[in-house]
Amino acid sequence: MAVKHGTSRFGVKGHCFTCLICGQKRNLWLEKGKWFVEAYCATSEGRAS
Secondary structure, three states: OEEEEEEOOOOOEEEEEEEEEOOEEEEEEEEOOEEEEOOOEEEOOEEEO
16 A cells, blocks of 8 residues: 555654555554564553554
8 A cells, every 4th residue: 555664653663564454454564674563452441552
């Protein structure tokens, strides 16, 4: 869907690939040859990211 260079909320610096995984939009980060998936966790108070 999109590619950008930047920093995630968790300090990952690199290229961010926005894509669809199982019908949901997710950010994949490529930093120094390693891939990271930005995950979202549901809580009893709503959604936390």
